[in-house]
Structures are given as structure tokens and as C-alpha cells.
Amino acid sequence: MVDIENGSGYLFTAESAKGRAAYKLYASSVLAGILLIWFYRATHIPLEGRWAWLGLFGAEIWFGFYWFVTQSARWNPIYYRTHKDKLSQRFGAQLPKVDIFVCTADPFAEPPSLVMSTILSLMAYDYEPEKLSIYLSDDAGSILTFYALWEASCFAKHWLPYCKKFKMEPRSPMAYFSTPCKDNNNSNYNEWSSMKKLFEDMTSRIERVVSLGKIPEEFKEQKRVSKWNAEMTSRNHRPIVQIMIDGRDQTATDLDGNPLPTLVYVAREKHPQHHHNFKAGAMNALLRVSSEISNGPVILNVDCDMYSNNSESVRDALCFFMDEEKGREIAYVQFPQNFDNVTKNDLYASSLKFISDVDFHGMDGHGGPLYIGSGCFHRRESLCGKKYSEAYKAELRGDRPSIAQSNVYTLEERAKNLATCTYEENSQWGKEVVDEEVSKRYENEMMEFGSSSPMFVILTTIAMLNLLCLAIGVKRMVMDEGVEILDSLLLQILICGLIVLINAPVYQALFLRSDNGRMPTNVMFASAFLVLIAYMIPMV
Ligand SMILES: O=c1ccn([C@@H]2O[C@H](COP(=O)(O)OP(=O)(O)O[C@H]3O[C@H](CO)[C@@H](O)[C@H](O)[C@H]3O)[C@@H](O)[C@H]2O)c(=O)[nH]1
């Protein structure tokens, strides 16, 4: 997508990874190895055991092909660097509006207190608040989440000035207050602890409301909650669009008198007869609703369980979109995802470290990786079906003519009509409830096998077969033939030993564990049967 340029006028530059010669040397040695194996195989066709030969050769060709394909994502990793200083110099107050979509679906599986920290991390972006609009899509249509959003909009009046003053990261209050105050200055510390207190009070109010399942009476009276009634359920209700903070409102300011970003609550219509298409359906509704209210030409989408850990992300993304030379070739700018809740050794490699540190940079050398669903900035046009053409000149400068000249009520009414479910049907949306024991095992880095899956049968069969072979090999060495056996079988025994070593968690799950995450008995029997067959084949 982008050439490697160092030109001083660019808003972003791409750099090739360092140490490529060493990598290429290494890759060549692997390639030589693969070719030698193929050569050996092709020139050593046995008279007997042709099937085994064919199987091995097939596997080796397949491996070689697989290895070759993966090189495309390793060969030329690209690292981008943005020049945000130039962005401000060049565009000043002419930067575009940005609409941010946060999706939530269930106030019990995705606690509103957590979702609000996500919202606050986005409201606190280092970007003109007049140009930011944050939409919370609530697929549960829950008044509890609505209440939480109102709490967050009040807390934002304290939080945004605090972020501005201390320029700290991350700006998710939950993440920020999870570590002790690093400031030794007394008055800063006092400010920190009173802010923390405010935040904790808000969180406990939200949590209380969620656990009681109903909102306080005084809130009911003051706020416009007439849209909720006793009949509505999360699966069957009219669309709700409520502008919580209207960015155009001169009186909507934080404690320092600075404007606040626009904040909108959206619950698209749900009806049992229409499929709602999960997050994709929510995103479509948000696209339409936001086009009526703010119509920002740049859209960021964030899952409610992911906060933004860098307040400059908007400016970073705009460096790509607004680059005069290359910007028009870029439809979306994606940020890597990091996870806080992985264990020390990341038992399941769930932090996607390898993908985001290696593969994605590798794919950047070929036009960029695929969209991973969250933490991604899109041009609105690219989501609305606009086709790329060479002649296209991206126009993101300045404010677009806004449709939104009307008052809040008219706007909400118009937006509501865009959030109906003409083509969305009801469907089961649920999340697995996390079992206490399962999470304890996860904390202790014990792998979860519990369910009987064909994958575990294969795994167990290979593990048991190798254990058996190792045992037989060792027995022959100790009891029968002595160490001479190593002359012919050293490599086999070594490989067997290695496989046994890496399968330690499997043996543990098979023979030593008694918790529910152990290997199911039927998997053990199926594998034992397969091992027996494999063991007997040479005898017939
Ligand atoms: O009916 C629904 C279902 C889900 N969501 C939201 O969609 C997001 C993603 O759902 P989650 O359960 O967190 O799925 P993950 O597997 O964690 O998400 C990954 O995979 C999804 C695609 O399967 C992508 O959309 C996500 O961005 C990506 O992070 C969350 O914010 C949900 O609240 C809705 O808004 N409506």
C-alpha cells in the first residue's frame, strides 16, 4: 500500500525492520533444508513400504508449501511512524470530526461500570471535544446501562480536566486507578486520591443499581426515561436514541469551562421477528444514526471491554488518512490489541503477541492486515460502499456541512427512525458464564481439556504413542540390547523424548488430574484404542 519514504513532508513514514540480512540467511538455511529433504525423498524410493514413503513425502511437501506461504508475512516487516507535530502545523483547527462507536450487549456479562471506563477513556482523547462524538450502542436496551452512562457523563466533567492537567495515561479511570499514585507532590497526591474517591463512588453507585436491577427514583423523575416501560425487554422494544451531552450546547462544559464531547445513547429496535445480526447489526445502526447527528467522516469502533490506552490515537490515525500523498489509499487504520488479564506465561497465547508483533507488521509490507474487529478507525465513506479509484482525492479537511442544525428532540426522532429493525431478526445472544473453578485453573496456568473433542483425541493419541515408544526404547536399552541400541535409534529416542516432554500437560490431564479440566475418559479410551491399533500394525 505504501512505499518506504523518508520525505520530510509526509505525515507518516514507513521503515523496514532491522536485521533483515540475518533473517534472510536463516530463511535460506531452512529453504536449503527443505529442498534437501525433498531431494533425498525423490531419490530414495523404497521398494517396500511405498505407502509410508508417499505419506512422508506428501507431509514434507505440504510443510514446505506452508513454510513458503508464511514467508510472505515475515519477509519484509514494516513499521509505521506518525508525525503528529506536522499534522497540527498543517491543519490546525481544520481537523475532521471523529465519531466513536462503542458496542455493549448485556449489562450482566459486560458490567456497565467497566463499559463506562471505556467510554471515559475515549471522551478523554487529546482532540478537540467539539469534534468528538461518542455513541454507546446498547443491544440490551437496558435502563441500567443508560443510568451508568448518565453517571459517566457527570464524572467526565471532573475527569477530563484532570486528564488535561496531568497528561497521564491510560485515561480509563479503572486502569489508571488500578496502580498506586506515582506522584510525590503532596497536592497532586491529594487531587489523585479525591479523584479516585469520586470514581469509586460512581462505580459503587452503578454497581448497586445493576445488582438491584432498578434505577433510583430521583433519577426516574429528573431524566427522560419515559422511553422505558414495563413491557419492554431486551429482545423486544422500540428504538431509543438519547443525546446525553449535546456538543453544540454552550452550557455543556466540564468544571474548567471547556466543551464536552457529544455523548449519545443508542438502543436499536429489537423485534423477535427480525434477526439483529449481533455486533454487525449494531454497527450498521450506529452508522445511520451517527450520520444524522454528527456525521463525522472518520469512525472509530471499540468493543466495550477494551479501553483506549493512548490519548493520541486519534491524531495518530489522522496522520494516515490526511497525508496528501498516500492518505487516499488508506481505508482504515488499525491499532493492536493488548490484554491485561493474561497470566504470567500466557498459557493459551491469547495476548495475540505474535500476531501483532510479527504477522501484522509483515502483512503491512503487502498492503496491511485484515480488520480485527476493534480499535480500528475507518473512513465513513469506505463503510458506506464508496469504491476506490485512482482519481479519488480524500477530503477530510474541516467540518463537513452538518445535517444537524435542528434541536435535540427533532434529531433524536429522526435518528430513531434509522435504528429500526427492518432487516434484523431476533436471535440468541449470550455469553458463556465464567465458572469460578475454570478461572481459578486459568490463574494457575492449568490447561483446560474438559470437553471431548476430536482435537484432544489426536493430541492424546500422539502423546500416548510417543510415551509408549519411549518406554519400549528405554526398556530395550536397559534390559535387552544395552547402549548399542543407540547406534541405530539415538535420533528416534531423542525425538520421542522431546515429544513426551512437550506433552507433559497432556499426561498430567490424563493421569494425574481430578478436576473438571482433566482429559475426559472417553477421549482417553478412544486414544488408547488408536494407540493399540498403531502398535499392532507392524505385527501383522
Ligand atoms: O449482539 C451483539 C453481540 C455483541 N456485541 C458487542 O460486540 C463486541 C464484541 O463481542 P465480544 O463478545 O467481546 O467478542 P470477542 O470475541 O471478544 O470479539 C472479537 O471478535 C468479534 C468478531 O467475532 C469482533 O467483532 C470483536 O471486535 C473482536 O474483539 C462487544 O463489545 C459486544 O458488546 C453487540 O453489540 N451486539
Ligand SMILES: [Mn+2]
Ligand atoms: Mn471482547
